[in-house]
Amino acid sequence: MKNKYLPSLVTGFGAAVLISIPFIKHVGCCVIIPIATVYALILDVKLNKAKLPIKGSEAFLFGLLTGLWAAFFSALFETIITFVTHTNEFVQGLPGIENILRNQVPVSFKPFIEQAILIYRSMAKDIKTTGFSYIYTFSILATNIFVDIIFGIIGGFIGMNYLNKRNKPQQ
Numbered sequence: 001m002k003n004k005y006l007p008s009l010v011t012g013f014g015a016a017v018l019i020s021i022p023f024i025k026h027v028g029c030c031v032i033i034p035i036a037t038v039y040a041l042i043l044d045v046k047l048n049k050a051k052l053p054i055k056g057s058e059a060f061l062f063g064l065l066t067g068l069w070a071a072f073f074s075a076l077f078e079t080i081i082t083f084v085t086h087t088n089e090f091v092q093g094l095p096g097i098e099n100i101l102r103n104q105v106p107v108s109f110k111p112f113i114e115q116a117i118l119i120y121r122s123m124a125k126d127i128k129t130t131g132f133s134y135i136y137t138f139s140i141l142a143t144n145i146f147v148d149i150i151f152g153i154i155g156g157f158i159g160m161n162y163l164n165k166r167n168k169p170q171q
Helices: 006-019 025-048 056-085 089-104 107-130 134-167
Strands: none
Touching: 006 025, 006 056, 025 056, 025 134, 056 134, 089 107, 107 134
C-alpha cells in the first residue's frame, strides 16, 4: 500500500495529542510540529520507499499537511476539553487580558479595545454557560492553522536536509 499522505496524518494527529497536554502546549508549535514533520518524512521514506534525495516541494507539502492535520486535531481536542470542562486558559486569563488591553494600549485605540473586550466577554460567557463558543473555536482553528503550517514547513525543510545528508555517500 502506497499512501503519500498517511505519514503526515499520523504524525499530525500525534502532535495534536501532545499539544493538548497542558505544560507541553506552550512549546508545541515551535518544537513538536517540526519534529512531527521530520518524522512524517522519515515514515514516508520507510513505508513508501520514497526516492532520496527529497525535493523541496515534497518537504513543503509534508510540512503543510502535517501542520494542517495538527491544527485541525488540536483545535478539535481543545474544543472537546472546553466543552466538557466549561472553562479553559482563555476564560481563566480574561481579567489579565482586559487589564493589559485597557492599560497598555494607546488611548487612540480605546474604541477598538472596548469592542474587543465585549467580544472576549461574550466568548467567555458562552464557554462558561454552554462549554462552546463559535468565535473562540474559529479563532483557535485559524491561529493553529497559521502557526502550525509555518512550523510544519520549517520542519519539512529540516527533515529534508537531515534525510538528504544522511543519504549522501561517505567520501
